[in-house]
Amino acid sequence: MKRSFRTVVATVSVGLLAASAAACGGSDASGSDSGEITLGVLGPISGAQAQIGQNQVNGAEVAVAQINAKGGINGRSVKLVTQDEGSSPETAAAAIRKLANDGVSLQLGMLSSANCLATAPTLPRLKVVMVDAGCTNDGLTGHDGKDAPHPNFFRVGNADTxxxxxxxxxxxxxxxxxxxxxxxxxxxxxxxxxxxxxxxxxxxxxxxxxxxxxxxxxxxxxxxxxxxxxxxxxxxxxxxxxxxxxxxxxxxxxxxxxxxxxxxxxxxxxxxxxxxxxxxxxxxxxxxxxxxxxxDYSYAAFDSEMNDAFVKDFEAKTGKKPVSWSYDAYLAVYAYKAAIEKAGSADYDKVLKALPGIEFDSPAGKLTINAKTHQANTPVxxxxxxxxxxxxxxxxxxxxxxxxxxx
CATH class of the missing domain: 3.40.50.2300 (Response regulator)
Structure with a gap:
């Protein structure tokens, strides 16, 4: 029996996001074709879910360290900047806007599905690409033969259903x-x-x-x-x-x-x-x-050299085994790596064009972000x-x- 997915609609006042879109267009730290490539990481790095957000940041940092140790992306080193997603759609919107205003158009992370549902429609106006590493609501990506509902939103983790x-x-x-x-x-x-x-x-x-x-x-x-x-x-x-x-x-x-x-x-x-x-x-x-x-993940689930390296490097950094939130952020960085290499640039428009259908390396083997749905085929x-x-x-x-x- 084919199951129809369930969609939850979240609303938030995003007037400030729209009003600042003009200030964000054109030049961004992510998008120049020389110098460091900057990726923005969002997660709940304060409050009750701070441990989850820190796991996301740690996973992304391990991926960036591995990539830089091998020469970066197209010969360019990668750096991360972080913003606190907070606990509400309003705080998440402000965090996305702050990164965009700072010229960071390539962003990843997020945890709350309500926050993702509220902010995903605003991403094109802000000229922001989001590779989600935590929001699980079915309606954030395409399903049941339908196209992705949000052109600038991609997911590397699992959906609820x-x-x-x-x-x-x-x-x-x-x-x-x-x-x-x-x-x-x-x-x-x-x-x-x-x-x-x-x-x-x-x-x-x-x-x-x-x-x-x-x-x-x-x-x-x-x-x-x-x-x-x-x-x-x-x-x-x-x-x-x-x-x-x-x-x-x-x-x-x-x-x-x-x-x-x-x-x-x-x-x-x-x-x-x-x-x-x-x-x-x-x-x-x-x-x-x-x-x-x-x-999405157990450190014991994948028998691959990449998983061994991920676990080893994460333990060296944190003293603990990686968890699903770390893994999803790690995947998001590698998805960006593949897209930037394919585009030959970290330019917003070029990376946005490269992400649909991109194949990227992961501890689970090669994964693909479906060009139609924007959902990666990450195993459960x-x-x-x-x-x-x-x-x-x-x-x-x-x-x-x-x-x-x-x-």
Whole structure:
């Protein structure tokens, strides 16, 4: 069954963006044909999601260091400048505008889909190209045979539906007798829509899924004890029960920590969660439960020289393994490298023309940004992991599966 993608529309006052477009056109630091090539990196480098933003910056910095060590791009060195995306469409718009006003037309990063949805339509007026390295909303790139909705927006990471359907298909195949599901998550559009997609896909793959408990709480909620107690009190055979977790970041860590006291994981055959889980698991001191997760990357998933170099260089820089947000920013830099080499220039117009259909190197092998949809064919990585005090970063990777997008 072909699934239609779900689009979420975000709105923001972007009058300042449009008003400054004239000031940004013509000359930019990215676009001259001599001297350093400047790429702008945006991410939430302050506030609650600062760790994610720093992972994005670190991934981009590793890619730039590798490229410069090999002579740069067309003999020109590359440098990065960063701006804080912040936590709202307004702050993201201001960050994009600041880079554009400073002459940086080739930009990458971003995390919030709401921010991307609000700012993507403004990019042509600003003469900015964006290679996204974090926003997952389906509607940001083309799908279902439709063209890309935003001519200046490209994505190297996964979209929501691909990520969640990949996870659901693996779970349905591995656990066909698990039919009773509880769901707990944050009550926001991505959290609820991903849960809906997961249920539909599991059913489409032959499992008679029945929803038992379904609880979605306000974003930012951290006191989960009443909800954990309610889940733990439900009777039933653990072999037939699954828990879908629709939290993220610190919320996931808080939920799992509070669940440990009641041994909640023992009530289920498995826990599943889409999105960035590994960074949370390694904060739990070897006590993370077994979790099936889907996202863009696991350091253990790719057997390639480029992945080995990425992991080695990232560890040397940060002391930690790279994660999905680092990986996506790393990919974005290499996508720009390929486009600039093809264009023979870092000029805005020439790079914009070169990006559709560009093929670029990655730890997963050669990837291509589809010329019609502006979506890269990055595989989804489904990872099965568990806490282990003796494992690397106290998380044992039990299994990884790559799910490649259909053409």
């Amino acid at each position: 691909l990520m969640v359907t990949s996870l659901a298909k693996v779970i349905a195949q591995k656990f066909p007798t698990v039919t009773d599901y509880d769901a707990f998550g944050y009550n926001y559009v991505t959290g609820t829509s991903q849960w809906k997609i997961f249920q539909e896909t599991v059913k489409e793959n032959g499992v008679a899924l029945r929803t038992q408990k379904e609880t979605f709480v306000a974003l930012g909620e951290q006191n989960f004890k009443p909800y954990v107690q309610a889940l733990a009190s439900v009777s039933g055979d653990p072999k037939t029960r699954g828990l879908y977790l629709g939290t993220y970041g610190a919320g996931t860590a808080s939920f799992l920590q509070q669940a440990q006291d009641l041994n909640l994981a023992s009530k289920y055959a498995f826990i599943v969660q889409p999105g960035g889980y590994y960074p949370v698991a390694r904060t739990l001191g070897g006590r993370a439960p077994e979790v099936w997760n889907a996202y 990585v489904v990872t099965h992991s568990a806490g282990d005090p003796n494992a690397t970063e106290t998380v044992k990777i039990l299994e990884t599966q790559l799910v490649k997008p259909e053409d």
